Amino acid sequence: MKKVLVDACGWVAVIEAGINIDLALLECCGYKDLAIVPNVISELQSLNNPKLMISMLEAKSEMLVAPIDSGKHTDDQLFAVAVENNWPILTVDTELKRRLSKSNLNWVEVSGRTHLRMV
Secondary structure (H helix, E strand, C coil): CCCEEECHHHHHHHHHHCCCHHHHHHHHCCCCCEEECHHHHHHHHHCCCHHHCHHHHHHHEEECCCCHHHCCCHHHHHHHHHHHHCCCEECCCHHHHHHHHHCCCCEEEEECCCEEEEC
């Protein structure tokens, strides 16, 4: 089953924009299932912002174990899972999007602060 991997900065952008994640993903991707790696939750918790709705992200997402050889950095772990499963990553991180582009992988980004767009 196809899923969208969620990067911490992507989640922050969605929450700050007030986007309904389920509807927006269905509109741009045709599916709304989310997946995360534990580091994403750690990064969000380190921001110490109760408005980020971390518990909602955890409830909506499948928690994945990052591949052993993917390293300790969150972007490396998400990238490895994206390559392995051909899943897009919800992100606004320019460097991660560059890596995805070079590998011919898709990403989902907040566009115009009102909706999501698959690239």
